[in-house]
Amino acid sequence: MCGISGIISSADVSGKLVESLRNLEYRGYDSCGIALLNGAGATVRKNIGYVADVAEKELFTDVKGRVGIAHTRWATHGKVTSGNAHPHLCCGGKTAVVHNGIITNYRKLKSDLIRKKHSFKSETDSEVVAHLIEENLKGGGSLEAAFIKALRMLEGSFAVAMISPGEPEKIFCGRNESPLILGLGENENYIGSDFNAFVEYTRNAVVLEDGEYAVVSREGYEIRRIGDLEPIERDILRIEWDVETARKGGYPHYMLKEIHEQPSTIGQVLEIPEEHIREMAEKMLSARNLFLMGVGTTYYSAMMGQYYFSSIAGIPAYALSSDEAPESASIGRNDLVLAVSQSGETYDTLRALKTAVKNGARTAAIVNVIGSSMARMAESVIMQGSGPEICVVSTKAATSQMLTLMRLALEVGALNGAIKPARKKALIEKLNGLPSVISDFLNEYSGFARSLAQRHAGHDSWLYLGRGVYYPVALESALKVKEVAYQHAEGMPAGFLKHGTIALIDDKIRSMVFFPPQAEKELFKTTVSAVEEIKARGGKVVAFHSSKSLANSGLLDDQLLLPKAHPFIAPIVSIVAAQLYAYFTATALGRNVDKPRALAKSVTVA
Numbered sequence: 001m002c003g004i005s006g007i008i009s010s011a012d013v014s015g016k017l018v019e020s021l022r023n024l025e026y027r028g029y030d031s032c033g034i035a036l037l038n039g040a041g042a043t044v045r046k047n048i049g050y051v052a053d054v055a056e057k058e059l060f061t062d063v064k065g066r067v068g069i070a071h072t073r074w075a076t077h078g079k080v081t082s083g084n085a086h087p088h089l090c091c092g093g094k095t096a097v098v099h100n101g102i103i104t105n106y107r108k109l110k111s112d113l114i115r116k117k118h119s120f121k122s123e124t125d126s127e128v129v130a131h132l133i134e135e136n137l138k139g140g141g142s143l144e145a146a147f148i149k150a151l152r153m154l155e156g157s158f159a160v161a162m163i164s165p166g167e168p169e170k171i172f173c174g175r176n177e178s179p180l181i182l183g184l185g186e187n188e189n190y191i192g193s194d195f196n197a198f199v200e201y202t203r204n205a206v207v208l209e210d211g212e213y214a215v216v217s218r219e220g221y222e223i224r225r226i227g228d229l230e231p232i233e234r235d236i237l238r239i240e241w242d243v244e245t246a247r248k249g250g251y252p253h254y255m256l257k258e259i260h261e262q263p264s265t266i267g268q269v270l271e272i273p274e275e276h277i278r279e280m281a282e283k284m285l286s287a288r289n290l291f292l293m294g295v296g297t298t299y300y301s302a303m304m305g306q307y308y309f310s311s312i313a314g315i316p317a318y319a320l321s322s323d324e325a326p327e328s329a330s331i332g333r334n335d336l337v338l339a340v341s342q343s344g345e346t347y348d349t350l351r352a353l354k355t356a357v358k359n360g361a362r363t364a365a366i367v368n369v370i371g372s373s374m375a376r377m378a379e380s381v382i383m384q385g386s387g388p389e390i391c392v393v394s395t396k397a398a399t400s401q402m403l404t405l406m407r408l409a410l411e412v413g414a415l416n417g418a419i420k421p422a423r424k425k426a427l428i429e430k431l432n433g434l435p436s437v438i439s440d441f442l443n444e445y446s447g448f449a450r451s452l453a454q455r456h457a458g459h460d461s462w463l464y465l466g467r468g469v470y471y472p473v474a475l476e477s478a479l480k481v482k483e484v485a486y487q488h489a490e491g492m493p494a495g496f497l498k499h500g501t502i503a504l505i506d507d508k509i510r511s512m513v514f515f516p517p518q519a520e521k522e523l524f525k526t527t528v529s530a531v532e533e534i535k536a537r538g539g540k541v542v543a544f545h546s547s548k549s550l551a552n553s554g555l556l557d558d559q560l561l562l563p564k565a566h567p568f569i570a571p572i573v574s575i576v577a578a579q580l581y582a583y584f585t586a587t588a589l590g591r592n593v594d595k596p597r598a599l600a601k602s603v604t605v606a
């Protein structure tokens, strides 16, 4: 939701903090700020806007200091104002605090503090932490004791970092249900809400678990449990992502770069050892019920999985939107819940996973971020290895999740005899060919996707339709244009249209229809029927398909003629085509592609 960074060094850290904030900006970007220790108190600079603009306007790098914390915000409590931006100070202006998450009892804490004469400058839940520490210090005792006492008073989720001139050589931080990681450098240490906070400076990290706090100095760190102060020893994690991977590499936007990375990220999924896939497949097969969970794009990845499990493995795998899962499905012992998540931190999916654990279900996850909460919580994990996805809109992470689920469906199908070894082998060959199919598509068809997008960017109300596995393809494609182009796009099964929504059809609402390859005769025929129903009512239809005869039939108003691909992998080609279409629609409309309005990369609140 928001990004936290902290650096303690023997040289000025203001420039590095700004760099770190830039790398964290995808987590939230409505306002940002820094606090540095350089004398009597903590100097805070903050304002609303993007990091580069605020840093320039507020002269962040003019503030010097060897210990600092920083924050980039995505508002939850309180409007987007300079006052609500982090860091927050206590009344005396000494203790500076940054916070991610939601403190659910902040109203009660705030009114108690106001009664004790604390005055608040923001509407945030976060500011209470600075005042609590100040209040706790009144009884004497150390800053560390006051910090721990404050953390123990918080209910809800938090990742908190604090600096104070009372202990000018330390950064204090702690977490509960919101990620926080330490970065270990040479005579310089870091904290961050994820690796991007410090990956430019060090690859060595230590992950804090829920209910732990750390005191970080220039030379080292100490981790303890907040509850009983028990010291914690934790292995150092080596981050393999390189800095350049996290940069744009010549593309105008991260979204386009990440779309173009897909031949390689799909290749990564194909490299996951078969034994690892088989291990997970065996667990899936022995489960009473199999639930695939995600939210937003990851729900659509899970839905793709549902269709592949049904058609390839012949078993039901129920895709659930994780925000509704705990209420909509009774999940219990012997069930297996597989969470799908790029960040591994999404609140809704984490809650669904926790509920599954509580109910005695077994858990698994497909995750991109190493060391994330889901990667650590699930019993079995497949790391998708897509590298950092910086654009808020998910592209390469999504196709890798779909591919992983396809591999799992194939393995389950082979284990339970739903597919013969020869068919499995043939389909694996198709999967192995996918990176070059996608690479050719990106090289040869991007121009067509761009022209199509430019022709239709002016139409802002759409129905996105598909049948079978092309239904989740349509849903995901609709989500892409909603997110990045701000167009109204309603995804639905093409067969569902005639049961009500067809009443909307006129010459103003457009339909975007996703076709299977013509070899899938029945699905192809019924998709044509849906188009005919729309045309009969004066609707305009644009289609993504690979059929020369359909192209020449005169039925469609416009189209993107896709390359021919085997039915097993063709849905992924359509997804990539729709990503490009959404990207070019957004650029035609001048949208903020990598940071669309109102969105955050990782949604870690309810």
Ligand code: AGP
Pocket (backbone or CB within 6 Å): 295, 296, 297, 298, 340, 341, 342, 343, 344, 345, 346, 349, 392, 393, 394, 395, 483, 599, 600, 601, 602, 603
């Ligand atoms: C995707 O384009 C979205 N930004 C969003 O739907 C995202 O997929 C969802 O919030 C889940 O995030 P996760 O993969 O990090 O769990």
